[in-house]
Structures are given as structure tokens and as C-alpha cells.
Amino acid sequence: MQNAREVVFRRLNKRIVLIAVLLLLPFAVDALLGRGWLRIVDFAMLYIMLALGLNIVVGYAGLLDLGYIAFFAVGAYCYALSASPHLAIAFPRLFPDGVHLSIFIVLPVSALLAGGMGVLLGAPTLKLRGDYLAIVTLGFGEIIRIFMNNLNAPLNLTNGPQGISRIDPISIAGISLNATQRIFGFTLPSVHLYFYLFLFFAGLVVFVSQRLERSRIGRAWMAIREDEIAASAMGINTRNLKLLAFAMGAAFGGISGTLFAGFQGFVSPESFSLMESVMVLCMVVLGGMGHIYGVILGGLLLALLPELLRHSVVPVQQALFGKTIIDPESLRMLLFGFALILVMLYRPAGLWPSRVRRRELSSDERPNESA
Amino acid sequence: MNLLELSRIGKRFGGLNALTDVSLHIERGEIYGLIGPNGAGKTTLFNVITGLYQPDSGEFHFNGKSYRGAKPHVLAGDGIARTFQNIRLFANLTALENVMIGRHVRTRAGVMGSIMNSQATRLEEKACRDKASELLNMVGLKKPHQTLAKNLSYGEQRRLEIARALATEPLLLALDEPAAGMNATETENLKALINAIRDSGITVLLIEHDVKLIMGLCDRVAVLDYGRKIAEGVPDEVRNDPAVISAYLGVDGE
Incomplete structure (x- = not known):
């Protein structure tokens, strides 16, 4: 019993340390690397949320989705339209100043809307698996992007390729996150405030993922991933659970997109290209499909890597050759492809797969003991 | 009342009649064996009962309910559980x-x-x-x-x-060749396990190639050949049935 108590204490201590580190992180990044990097970390948090959402669809339920960014787009446009002057153009009588709703109204709505889109995508693809499913989802992602690109005529809903700008910054209880605020005697610049907001939502997404993973629902998803026929013979309603996976994953994407629009203040279809879907999928695969911490690692790595290159490649080449021979963007794709090949060859389950941990656990856990 | 009752089940794949008018019933608490040469339609029948295939004709009753075109998960929920010939874990x-x-x-x-x-x-x-x-x-x-x-x-x-x-707490447990690939000791253990399952009140439907296992275990046996039921009864009866002997050993020349 004492042992169990110690374990609980150690776990609690670990958690407190982790939270403290995360709370202090923006100050450390700000002091050591500069504010620009903190902004990049903020974006990385959004990517982590996206990757965790996709992890439900791909990692747990085993449904390969190449159009996942569409749900991010749905969330982003949802906030862009309901918190900017833009709708005044399409409906000048109805909304003379545009619509300016609070993020807390938009968040649940966009989560629901994105989830609904997830079901819409899932329903016709229920019988498809693997590469066939990937192609349909890829098409879906492109359809959403093209819609955003072309819905500026006859009624200007999305402002087409120019995108929607002047989106209201997120404000909580009247405190705008877009300006430096003094809270409890701390001076918190805008990027810090957004960091804490995103931290909260990322934490929420991790929490929900974790609880689902270890539940009856999570097990059913994994059963479908492992063998759909056996799963249905064991009494799992594969149709409903696949739709649920699509909806949950999409809802996370929608939440992330909403926060993205508020943070960036501008959305355009360009941000939701196929490449972005591929990027998020790579975060999941590279990090460790079906493993929450692996996916977080993958998201962090792939979100930070291009910035790291941008800051290192040009200066290094300038110093060596006096001019820039390879631009960081193309080097990024090269390194990226290389990294993927290496991971697939040497760590096919991802950089940080879940099974390792579980096998470690199994050695000191008695079979009959319940956690 | 019988736990499972099939009436005139038919299933065809293209031009092949995998099952033709198969009728049989399984009583509560028995171990029912299904044997037949390769390709006789045993697994097809299994897949029909467990909802993986929809029969082209006929219907079946299970536990007093009639099923036509029910999904596997519904049947599992209603009390039919199965294993697979080629293990699907x-x-x-x-x-x-x-x-x-x-x-x-x-x-x-x-x-x-x-x-x-x-x-x-x-x-x-x-x-x-x-x-x-x-x-x-x-x-x-x-x-x-x-x-x-x-x-x-x-x-x-x-x-x-x-x-x-x-x-899944089944009423009927359907085992598709559970002894395939097992050695003699493993088969003996399996036999004990199946008996224990029956003693706990679960009806067992068994497909098996190992005729010795079937004969030693089952209360009643049905024999399929080319998608038709050619014999049914207690193991000893079935073993001496000329139709069964000819299906297994070929038709006698005399």
C-alpha cells in the first residue's frame, strides 16, 4: 500500500514539475531565443492539437485521412466569419459592422460544425480502407479548399484567394490577448497570453485523447484498426464507431483552426493546402501513431524544424559561400523526405511508439492486478 | 424450443451454389458438429449464421427471433459468438x-x-x-x-x-476448426475446454476436420457435401452412413 502511495506521489510530483516547466517556458524562450521564437512555439502548439486530432482517426481507428486540414479550415473560417467585419460585404443590411462573436461562442459551434463535416466525410467512405480511403479524403480536403477559394462570387462569403483579414483577436473576459497585459503583477506580452491559451486547449485535447484511449471506445477503435471483420463479429458497431472517430478528430481540428484564426488575425485558402494535410499526417506517423506523447513529439519537431532551417541555412551558406545556393524551403522538403525514409526504415512504429512503454509496464505489473 | 433453426438456407457466389437448401436445428446445451470435405460449405454456413454473409434464400431463427440480413454486431449482441478458421486476433x-x-x-x-x-x-x-x-x-x-x-x-x-x-457472453459459441494445426496434447486440452464451456451452459457449434475429435465430443453431427446436408444424427449413425462414406472416400466402384 505504501508503495502505491509513493507511486502516486511521484506521479503527482512529476506532473507539478511538468506544469511548472510549461508555465515558465514562454519566459525562457522569450529570454533565450527572442519573441519570434515564442510565436513559432505558439504555432507548434496548434499543430500539436491538429496532430492529436488526426491521431484519433489514423492512430486509433486506423483510417488513413489525407484531407484532415479541411477541418482546420472549417474551424478557421468559422471564426473568421463570425468575428470580423467581413460579413458586412455580403449582408450589409443584416450585419452593417460584420459579426463579432466571442471566441467562447464560436469554439463549440466550430467544433460541432467540423465534427459534422467529419461525419459527412465518413459516411460515404465507410466501406473504403487504406489507399482508397486516402484518395477520397484527399479529394475532400481539396474540395473544401477550393470552396474557400471560390466562394467570393456571386455572394462574397469567403473573399476568395485574398482571404479574410481584420479578424478580432481573442479576448477573454474583456482582456484582449493581442496586447500586453498585466496580470497578478506579471507583465505578459501577447505571445505569452496566446501561449497559455493554447497550452490550456492542448492540455484539454491531450486529456480527452488519453481518457478515450484507455476506454471502451478507444479499445473498439483499435479493434477496428487491427481487424474490422473480427471487430464486428465481436459486437462492435463499426459504422458508428468509425463515424465517431471521424467526428472527434474533426472537432479537434475545428478547435485548433478557430484558435489559429484568432491568433493570426487573417485566414486564406493558402493555409489549407494538401501539403498541410501531409504535414500533419507526417507528425502523427513520424512521432508514433497511436501514442499521444509520440504525436506531441512529432508535432513539435515538424513545426520547429522549418524555422530552425530558416534561421540556420541562409546564414551558414552566406558564411561559407558568400551567397545563398539552396533556399531553406527546398532544403526543408529534402531533409523532410530523408527523415521520413530513415524513420520508416529504422523505426517503422515512429520515433516514440507506445508499445515500448507498455512492454516495460508489463514486466512489473501482475496480470490480475487492475490499474 | 431450439436455440438455432435454419430453414432452407441458400447462398451462391456467381455460378457456384455454396449452400443449397440447408436446414438444421441446434438444441440448447448440446455440442453440434459440422463436418464435410474441403469446400463443402461449412465456413460459408458459419458466415451466414454470424452475419458476415447474407443468405440468398431461406432464413434462420435464433433464440426465438428471426433474422434476415442482420449485421454481425447485432448477432453478436444477441448471443452468437465465433472464432475464425484462420485466427483473427x-x-x-x-x-x-x-x-x-x-x-x-x-x-x-x-x-x-x-x-x-x-x-x-x-x-x-x-x-x-x-x-x-x-x-x-x-x-x-x-x-x-x-x-x-x-x-x-x-x-x-x-x-x-x-x-x-x-x-461476449454468448448463448451459442461457434468454433471454426479450433483444433487445426494443434498437436495431440493440445487437442486433448481443447476437448476438455469445449466440454467445460458446454457445462457452463453455452451451446457449441463446431466445424472440424478432425473426425475423431468430432465423434468424441459432439452430441449430434451434420455432414455437408457440395453445399447440401447429406446426413445428420448422432456420431455413430453418421459414421456408418453410406452417403457420408462415399463423400469422404469417393464412390465405391461396385
Whole structure:
């Protein structure tokens, strides 16, 4: 019993340390690397949320989705339209100043809307698996992007390729996150405030993922991933659970997109290209499909890597050759492809797969003991 | 009343009549054997009963309800559980998780309950885990319950599949060639296990190639050949049936 108590204490201590580190992180990044990097970390948090959402669809339920960014787009446009002057153009009588709703109204709505889109995508693809499913989802992602690109005529809903700008910054209880605020005697610049907001939502997404993973629902998803026929013979309603996976994953994407629009203040279809879907999928695969911490690692790595290159490649080449021979963007794709090949060859389950941990656990856990 | 009653089930694949007018009934509490040469339609019949295939004609009653075009998960929920001829476990999950998945139809936790981890969910989860380990012990899995299914030996995988099927609390357990690939000792153990399952009140439907196992175990046996039922009865009767002998050994020249 004492042992169990110690374990609980150690776990609690670990958690407190982790939270403290995360709370202090923006100050450390700000002091050591500069504010620009903190902004990049903020974006990385959004990517982590996206990757965790996709992890439900791909990692747990085993449904390969190449159009996942569409749900991010749905969330982003949802906030862009309901918190900017833009709708005044399409409906000048109805909304003379545009619509300016609070993020807390938009968040649940966009989560629901994105989830609904997830079901819409899932329903016709229920019988498809693997590469066939990937192609349909890829098409879906492109359809959403093209819609955003072309819905500026006859009624200007999305402002087409120019995108929607002047989106209201997120404000909580009247405190705008877009300006430096003094809270409890701390001076918190805008990027810090957004960091804490995103931290909260990322934490929420991790929490929900974790609880689902270890539940009856999570097990059913994994059963479908492992063998759909056996799963249905064991009494799992594969149709409903696949739709649920699509909806949950999409809802996370929608939440992330909403926060993205508020943070960036501008959305355009360009941000939701196929490449972005591929990027998020790579975060999941590279990090460790079906493993929450692996996916977080993958998201962090792939979100930070291009910035790291941008800051290192040009200066290094300038110093060596006096001019820039390879631009960081193309080097990024090269390194990226290389990294993927290496991971697939040497760590096919991802950089940080879940099974390792579980096998470690199994050695000191008695079979009959319940956690 | 009979637990399962098939009336004139027919199933065709293109021009091939896999099953033609197969009628049979299984009584509660018996071990019913289904034998026949390769390609006789045994597994097809299995797939019809468990909802994987929809019959082209005929219908079946199970536990007083009539089924036509029911989905596998509905039938599993209503009490038909099965194993597969070529083992279909959830390979990358642990033995315990495999059996816990079998409990899916008998548990209720939904999304909200799982996220909130409510009292009811926790209790259900614990009961599910306990029941799963109990079943693993019952089928005699010696390895740690946290072993991944794919790392179990062939015989152990067969046992795990039975445990997973039992976890759905079936009225009828359908075993598709459970002794395939087993050695003599493993087959003996399996026989004991199947008898124990029957003694716990579960009706068993068994497809088997091992005629000795079938004859020693089953209360009644049906023989399929080219998709038709050619004989049915107690094992001794069936063994001496000339139609069965000719199906297995070829037609006698005289």
C-alpha cells in the first residue's frame, strides 16, 4: 500500500514539475531565443492539437485521412466569419459592422460544425480502407479548399484567394490577448497570453485523447484498426464507431483552426493546402501513431524544424559561400523526405511508439492486478 | 424450443451454389458438429449464421427471433459468438485487451462517460478487466496477460480467440476448426475446454476436420457435401452412413 502511495506521489510530483516547466517556458524562450521564437512555439502548439486530432482517426481507428486540414479550415473560417467585419460585404443590411462573436461562442459551434463535416466525410467512405480511403479524403480536403477559394462570387462569403483579414483577436473576459497585459503583477506580452491559451486547449485535447484511449471506445477503435471483420463479429458497431472517430478528430481540428484564426488575425485558402494535410499526417506517423506523447513529439519537431532551417541555412551558406545556393524551403522538403525514409526504415512504429512503454509496464505489473 | 433453426438456407457466389437448401436445428446445451470435405460449405454456413454473409434464400431463427440480413454486431449482441478458421486476433493489442474488446457488447460506457471517467465507468472498466482475466485463466493462458496477441504461440492464440468469444457472453459459441494445426496434447486440452464451456451452459457449434475429435465430443453431427446436408444424427449413425462414406472416400466402384 505504501508503495502505491509513493507511486502516486511521484506521479503527482512529476506532473507539478511538468506544469511548472510549461508555465515558465514562454519566459525562457522569450529570454533565450527572442519573441519570434515564442510565436513559432505558439504555432507548434496548434499543430500539436491538429496532430492529436488526426491521431484519433489514423492512430486509433486506423483510417488513413489525407484531407484532415479541411477541418482546420472549417474551424478557421468559422471564426473568421463570425468575428470580423467581413460579413458586412455580403449582408450589409443584416450585419452593417460584420459579426463579432466571442471566441467562447464560436469554439463549440466550430467544433460541432467540423465534427459534422467529419461525419459527412465518413459516411460515404465507410466501406473504403487504406489507399482508397486516402484518395477520397484527399479529394475532400481539396474540395473544401477550393470552396474557400471560390466562394467570393456571386455572394462574397469567403473573399476568395485574398482571404479574410481584420479578424478580432481573442479576448477573454474583456482582456484582449493581442496586447500586453498585466496580470497578478506579471507583465505578459501577447505571445505569452496566446501561449497559455493554447497550452490550456492542448492540455484539454491531450486529456480527452488519453481518457478515450484507455476506454471502451478507444479499445473498439483499435479493434477496428487491427481487424474490422473480427471487430464486428465481436459486437462492435463499426459504422458508428468509425463515424465517431471521424467526428472527434474533426472537432479537434475545428478547435485548433478557430484558435489559429484568432491568433493570426487573417485566414486564406493558402493555409489549407494538401501539403498541410501531409504535414500533419507526417507528425502523427513520424512521432508514433497511436501514442499521444509520440504525436506531441512529432508535432513539435515538424513545426520547429522549418524555422530552425530558416534561421540556420541562409546564414551558414552566406558564411561559407558568400551567397545563398539552396533556399531553406527546398532544403526543408529534402531533409523532410530523408527523415521520413530513415524513420520508416529504422523505426517503422515512429520515433516514440507506445508499445515500448507498455512492454516495460508489463514486466512489473501482475496480470490480475487492475490499474 | 431450439436455440438455432435454419430453414432452407441458400447462398451462391456467381455460378457456384455454396449452400443449397440447408436446414438444421441446434438444441440448447448440446455440442453440434459440422463436418464435410474441403469446400463443402461449412465456413460459408458459419458466415451466414454470424452475419458476415447474407443468405440468398431461406432464413434462420435464433433464440426465438428471426433474422434476415442482420449485421454481425447485432448477432453478436444477441448471443452468437465465433472464432475464425484462420485466427483473427487484434494482433498488436495485449491478450487482456483482446478479451476486453469482447466485452464491448456487454458494457455501456460512452464518450462522455469515458472522458469524465465517472464512477459508473470506473466500476464497469474494473469489472470488464476482472472478467477478462478470469476468462483468460479459464481457457488456460499461461503467459502474462499483457503479452501482445501476436507474440503468443499458435495454440495460445486459438485459446485467446475462444476467450474473446466467450467474453461476449454468448448463448451459442461457434468454433471454426479450433483444433487445426494443434498437436495431440493440445487437442486433448481443447476437448476438455469445449466440454467445460458446454457445462457452463453455452451451446457449441463446431466445424472440424478432425473426425475423431468430432465423434468424441459432439452430441449430434451434420455432414455437408457440395453445399447440401447429406446426413445428420448422432456420431455413430453418421459414421456408418453410406452417403457420408462415399463423400469422404469417393464412390465405391461396385
